[in-house]
Amino acid sequence: MQKPLHNFLILFVIGAALCFVIAIEAQVIVIPKVPTNQTITVGNQNSAPRQISQQINTTFNNLNNSPLSPASSSFAIAQNFTHRNGLKWNFGGKSQNGWFIYQPLITDLIEVDANADANAFAQGVARWQRRAGLFPNGIVDEITLSAMFKTWQSNRVYTVETATxxxxxxxxxxxxxxxxxxxxxxxxxxxxxxxxxxxxxxxxxxxxxxxxxxxxxxxxxxxxxxxxxxxxxxxxxxxxxxxxxxxxxxxxxxxxxxxxxxxxxxxxxxxxxxxxxxxxxxxxxxxxxxxxxxxxxxxxxxxxxxxxxxxxxxxxxxxxxxxxxxxxxxxx
Ligand SMILES: [Zn+2]
CATH class of the missing domain: 3.30.1380.10 (Muramoyl-pentapeptide Carboxypeptidase; domain 2)
Known part of the structure; x- marks a missing residue:
């Protein structure tokens, strides 16, 4: 008699544990339905939602218009000032100095009319970098310059066939x-x-x-x-x-x-x-x-x-x- 009782107790414990897990799982995947004409409010009904909304808007604007923090921007400005005339890169087997010659094309590309040592320029570079899939550091470094060249080159005439x-x-x-x-x-x-x-x-x-x-x-x-x-x-x-x-x-x-x-x-x-x-x-x-x-x-x-x-x-x-x-x- 002892052995069947023992087996029954084991089965009971396993069964209870399974029910518990299923209940928890069900709880986890339940998505509460919110009618589309209602909004979810957090905290105080009047002030808290507005504050959260403002914070979200500020973050959104920062991400879109000013992706660089003040500290990152200061660093980018200093780097751009140096790289403008001093960045070493190679093109066509020749050593090149800086990118000041391409500055009008760069400001046109990033859609910012500002000097290379301006915050607006660094922020514009960062926005463009993000669109190009690059890390948005706001610096026209060798990688960014290369990506800009490739963008311009991709817009040129493709086939070079002699005109009839x-x-x-x-x-x-x-x-x-x-x-x-x-x-x-x-x-x-x-x-x-x-x-x-x-x-x-x-x-x-x-x-x-x-x-x-x-x-x-x-x-x-x-x-x-x-x-x-x-x-x-x-x-x-x-x-x-x-x-x-x-x-x-x-x-x-x-x-x-x-x-x-x-x-x-x-x-x-x-x-x-x-x-x-x-x-x-x-x-x-x-x-x-x-x-x-x-x-x-x-x-x-x-x-x-x-x-x-x-x-x-x-x-x-x-x-x-x-x-x-x-x-x-x-x-x-
Ligand atoms: Zn030509």
Missing amino acids: PAQLVHAPISDFYDPTRADDLLYVERETYNAYKKMVRAAVADKSLKLGANTSGELASTEPFMKIVSAFRSPEYQAKLRRASPNSGRAGLAMKSVHSSGRALDIYVGGEPVTTKDYNRAIQINTPVYRWLVKNAGKFGFKPYFYEPWHWEYAPETNNKVPPVIINTENN
Whole structure:
């Protein structure tokens, strides 16, 4: 008799324990239903919900507009001040100093009109970093700079196919910077040319640029800014340019240039027309015409090549296959 009683007691204990666990589990997964027209209040009915709501709003605004704390912002400002001229990085086999040359493009990208040593700049960088999937420290460091370059590069012309004669228009010499330019170097891809002419008319209409123009709104013959320095280049002509400049490297003359598509325009933006030396690019990025192009060229379908302030490619939005911001964590 003792053994069956013992077994019964064991089964009873196990059964009771199972019921207890099931009851707890059921309690855990029950989600109380709150009617949609009611709100859950915490603490005092009048003040506490408002305080919590304000705290949530403040946190939300901080996350969206000012992601950096005062301490993080101070650190970012100091780092940006140093990196602006001193960050060492490599491009095209050449050692590069800082990112001050790309500052107009950076402020356009982060949608903040502020100096590199301003809190607004650091906060804007942090917001952009978060959108790009980077750690939002507000510092334009090598990783962030690389991600920015990749974003700009992703907006450029993809396929470099040589334009057919039917795709090209022969532009008048008055559109060109050099009035003695050879007649066979005046070709531009048709859509690119139409977009360029629209863009020039808009630039002329912007009186703050003080561009010399004739009565029909065309650039005056004496006005160098916004004129075309170089447009369509045949592969043969590109090869000739490379032979004449054998040490230009990857950052210099490309083997196969977008110019052969007729969709790239070198536009005069000041200084020496197409010299990549820092002193020259520092002049170019501070001209009103370059600043205007950074802000407005996109409206006409033109995208920048960050390294050459004069080089713009006709790549209207419809052709963009890559999102404007890309996730990048590598360092190159
Ligand atoms: Zn070019």
